[in-house]
Each structure stands twice: as structure tokens, then as C-alpha cells.
Amino acid sequence: MNVLQNANRYLVNVYKRFPLDVERGEGVYLVDKNGHKYLDFLAGIAVNALGYQHPRIQKAILAQLNRNLHLSNYFIQDVQVELARRLVELTGYRRVFFTNSGTEAIEGLLKAAKKWGTHHQKSEIIALQGCFHGRTLGALSITMQEKYQKSFRPLLPGCRMIPANDTAALKQAVNENTLAVFYEGIMGEGGVRPLDVGFLKELYQLRERFDFLVFADEIQTGVGRTGYFYYFQKDGFRPDGFATAKGLGGGLPLGAFVLDEKLAEIFAPGEHGTTYGGNPLACASGLATVNEVAQQSFLNHVAQVGRYFKEQLGVFAGKYPEHIVAVRGEGLMVGLEVKERARDLMDAAFENGLLFNIAGGNTLRFVPPLIIEKTHVDEAIEKLQLTFQKAFG
Ligand SMILES: Cc1ncc(COP(=O)(O)O)c(C=O)c1O
The missing domain is CATH 3.90.1150.10 (Aspartate Aminotransferase, domain 1)
Structure with missing residues (x-):
């Protein structure tokens, strides 16, 4: 065979x-x-x-290979800390949590939102028709495509779909109970479909009025893919958090969710964690990639x-x-x-x-x-x- x-x-x-x-x-x-x-x-x-x-990635991986392959997150890992510092420096955000994949980064944002929602009496999560946020059950609940969801219901309650770029539908959907809105600046899996700036402007204005969270999924658009380090930086939008993966590890499995002011202190010790997330080999490769791409x-x-x-x-x-x-x-x-x-x-x-x-x-x-x-x-x-x-x- x-x-x-x-x-x-x-x-x-x-x-x-x-x-x-x-x-x-x-x-x-x-x-x-x-x-x-x-x-x-x-x-x-x-x-x-x-x-x-790529020689820089190979060099970084080899150097790390000669130190250690894996360490528990109970230890300080200098490459992981340095990569977090670089991401914070490049975006002006506050804190980074490393994952192994994109879908886990989205799960982290969902958990951050849920906890924030319990303090603010808000529960509804909105995502856009045709979007793709991942395959684990939380991320799948906001991946608004029938073909991905249909065999796995019931999914997370309180997730609602609206058409992309439909400002009227957005205005109608959000209210005091809106907890979070997720979006991809360019829907990748959905057919490489950019969101209109007008739609996003409305979304951010509505956030001012109703005080909900906005999350950008930069898993595909991020790490230089669009000619901006992160795509939300193009128009100066500032989501409360974003998810990044794919290009981040330069070929090794690495993702992250990155939190702004409002959510930076949301998790207490022990409320979230991962064995492998932020693995030093992946972070070494990620750091070499980021240092190249961010120029x-x-x-x-x-x-x-x-x-x-x-x-x-x-x-x-x-x-x-x-x-x-x-x-x-x-x-x-x-x-x-x-x-x-x-x-x-x-x-x-x-x-x-x-x-x-x-x-x-x-x-x-x-x-x-x-x-x-x-x-x-x-x-x-x-x-x-x-x-x-x-x-x-
Ligand atoms: C925009 C977006 N979000 C989330 C994901 C899920 O990432 P992963 O496959 O690393 O879990 C993908 C993967 O294609 C994606 O393109």
C-alpha cells in the first residue's frame, strides 16, 4: 500500500x-x-x-532545541515572555495568553467574555453569517455556517447570527443584553470577503452606546498577511481583544488571545490554562517570524x-x-x-x-x-x- x-x-x-x-x-x-x-x-x-x-526560523528553533523542548507554564519561559512583550509593543494591548491553535484562542476570548458578562448582566454573543472561528464547540457555536454546525447541535446557547455588512441588521440586533460581537476583518473561509468600513464604524459606535465587547478574529488576517501587522490596525479600530494564530508560529502550532484594558485582569489564577500553549519551541519560531514580519x-x-x-x-x-x-x-x-x-x-x-x-x-x-x-x-x-x-x- x-x-x-x-x-x-x-x-x-x-x-x-x-x-x-x-x-x-x-x-x-x-x-x-x-x-x-x-x-x-x-x-x-x-x-x-x-x-x-527560512534560515532565521531554523536558527531560532535550533537554538531553542539545545535548551529545552517543553516547560510547564508554572516556570518562566524567556522566549514566551519576549514574544508576548513584542505583541504588546506592536499593538498597544495589555496581556497575551498563548494557545496551540486558533480555535483555542477563540475559546479563551469566549471565556473572557462570559466572565465579564456575569459582572455586567449581559449574555448574547453575535457573529456574522459566513464567518469561521474554529471547530471546538465554543468556537463552532459562533461559526455561522450551517455546514459546520448542523451535525453538532445543541451548541452554546445565546449565540446569534446577523448578515455581514448589514448595518440595519446590526443596529436591530444589539441591545443592553449584547455581551460580545466577533468578526473577521476579511472573512477567509467564507470566501475572502472584506467587511465594509462603514459597518465596522457602526459596530464600534454601538459599542460606545451599549458597552459590549468587540473581538477581532485575526487568525487568518494577522501577522502581516494583509500588509498590516494586524488588519484592525488599518482603520484604527480597537477591539477589546483579538485572536491570532496561523502565521504567528512560523509553521509551529501557536496561537494567542490578546486583551486590552477592559479585560486584562479578567482571569484569576487557575481560571484558565493549557499544558502546551506557549511552548518554547513554537515561541522561538514565532519570535523569529514576528521580528521579520513586523518590519x-x-x-x-x-x-x-x-x-x-x-x-x-x-x-x-x-x-x-x-x-x-x-x-x-x-x-x-x-x-x-x-x-x-x-x-x-x-x-x-x-x-x-x-x-x-x-x-x-x-x-x-x-x-x-x-x-x-x-x-x-x-x-x-x-x-x-x-x-x-x-x-x-
Ligand atoms: C479566521 C479563522 N478563525 C479561526 C480558525 C481556526 O483556527 P485553527 O484551525 O488553528 O483552530 C481559522 C482557521 O482556518 C480561521 O481562518
Whole structure:
């Protein structure tokens, strides 16, 4: 039996895998066991911000490897503290709690909200239709997509869905009992759909009036992905807390929830915790990643290459007006919505050596390593051209 058959036989069957038996990553490419190279515009689903085998990440991990692999959170871990300090310095927030994943970061925010709500007699949590916040039961309760929730009810009570970008619905939904509103500045899994600034302005104004909590899910948009270190920084919004993961660990499992003034002291000792969260190896890799990505020149690079990518996709879309609906996104989080056959296109692109995945049903989602250059964009567009020619003639 080959490894693909073994994967299907031994692993819980929840992923539609590419038939790609990976040997290694090299920069912005994956290489299979036969030496075929794939241009990776999926990057571990927006994780490998600095691509594969980045020397600074390797150096940081090796240095940590020679000290310790894991320590209990009962001990002081200097790399963990330093990464927290950097995140606080970069955002002006107050405190950081490290997790192993995005969904755990959301769970932490939910717990912080719940505790705050008991002191303020508020209980309702609002999230946006089409959003994605994770798969554990709390996060799933605010992941407002039927396909993810339907087999797992009852979920957390008091979670309510409103349409994204619908200011009237938002105004109608919030009241004195509103505890928290969660949002992704750009809905990733929902199809790379940015929220309107007007909608967000209204949300923050309503927070002033009703005193609820606002949480930004920066798990996909964060750590430089959009050309801002965190996307909420673009328009100067200030959520009460945010969740970050994916790119944060530079490829190792690491997430965090980060709290502002209002919630910084919400947890008493023992009320929350984790065995692995903030693992020193992950934090060492995270610190190397953050120190690279947070440089203004790096963020400018993401913005510039991202703009070029969107421009080129715009030109490309002009050639296929009957098949392409829209180009969306910011920085290197870009979506190309097609009318139909998104999955066929993904499979055909894979055959042509280009990797991406599908979000929101019919959007080709591109979240490449942030270190790509314009030449990689040109290569991706060429491969897309080939793919569309084969599919649509
Ligand atoms: C916006 C957003 N929130 C939460 C999550 C969940 O993160 P994780 O898969 O690390 O639990 C994801 C993952 O795709 C995400 O994109």
C-alpha cells in the first residue's frame, strides 16, 4: 500500500487531500517524492508566512532545541515572555495568553467574555453569517455556517447570527443584553470577503452606546498577511481583544488571545490554562517570524506584491468575464470568485503545479508565503491561464 492509501485507511477521514506526497518545502515551493515542484499559494493555509526552510526560523528553533523542548507554564519561559512583550509593543494591548491553535484562542476570548458578562448582566454573543472561528464547540457555536454546525447541535446557547455588512441588521440586533460581537476583518473561509468600513464604524459606535465587547478574529488576517501587522490596525479600530494564530508560529502550532484594558485582569489564577500553549519551541519560531514580519519594509513588500497580484488577477478576470465573478482581498490574502467548477479548477491547477484551495464554495483562495516576489505572481498567473484554457478553452 502506498502512503496515500494508508492515509485513507488509518487517518480519520475528514480532509479532501491533494494526492501529493510531500518530500520537503523549499522557499515558496513544495517538492513531492518524485521531485515535482509545486508553487505553494496555500502555504499551510496562511501559516507559512516566511515559506519553507527560512534560515532565521531554523536558527531560532535550533537554538531553542539545545535548551529545552517543553516547560510547564508554572516556570518562566524567556522566549514566551519576549514574544508576548513584542505583541504588546506592536499593538498597544495589555496581556497575551498563548494557545496551540486558533480555535483555542477563540475559546479563551469566549471565556473572557462570559466572565465579564456575569459582572455586567449581559449574555448574547453575535457573529456574522459566513464567518469561521474554529471547530471546538465554543468556537463552532459562533461559526455561522450551517455546514459546520448542523451535525453538532445543541451548541452554546445565546449565540446569534446577523448578515455581514448589514448595518440595519446590526443596529436591530444589539441591545443592553449584547455581551460580545466577533468578526473577521476579511472573512477567509467564507470566501475572502472584506467587511465594509462603514459597518465596522457602526459596530464600534454601538459599542460606545451599549458597552459590549468587540473581538477581532485575526487568525487568518494577522501577522502581516494583509500588509498590516494586524488588519484592525488599518482603520484604527480597537477591539477589546483579538485572536491570532496561523502565521504567528512560523509553521509551529501557536496561537494567542490578546486583551486590552477592559479585560486584562479578567482571569484569576487557575481560571484558565493549557499544558502546551506557549511552548518554547513554537515561541522561538514565532519570535523569529514576528521580528521579520513586523518590519515596515516587510509589510510594505506584502502590500506591494499583493497589489500587483490583485492587478494581474484583474487583467486575467477580464479575459474570462463569463467565468469570473470578482477579485477580492488585501495584501496576500486574495480571492478569485468563479461562477462554477471551483473544485475542478483547483484540481487542474494542482496538475499544473500551482496550489491553492477553495473558500466559501466558489472562491479560489490564495494565501501564499509573504516572501513571494512578483515573479512568483507571474508564474501563478501563467499556471492559472493554463488551467482556465484547459477547463474553458
Ligand atoms: C479566521 C479563522 N478563525 C479561526 C480558525 C481556526 O483556527 P485553527 O484551525 O488553528 O483552530 C481559522 C482557521 O482556518 C480561521 O481562518
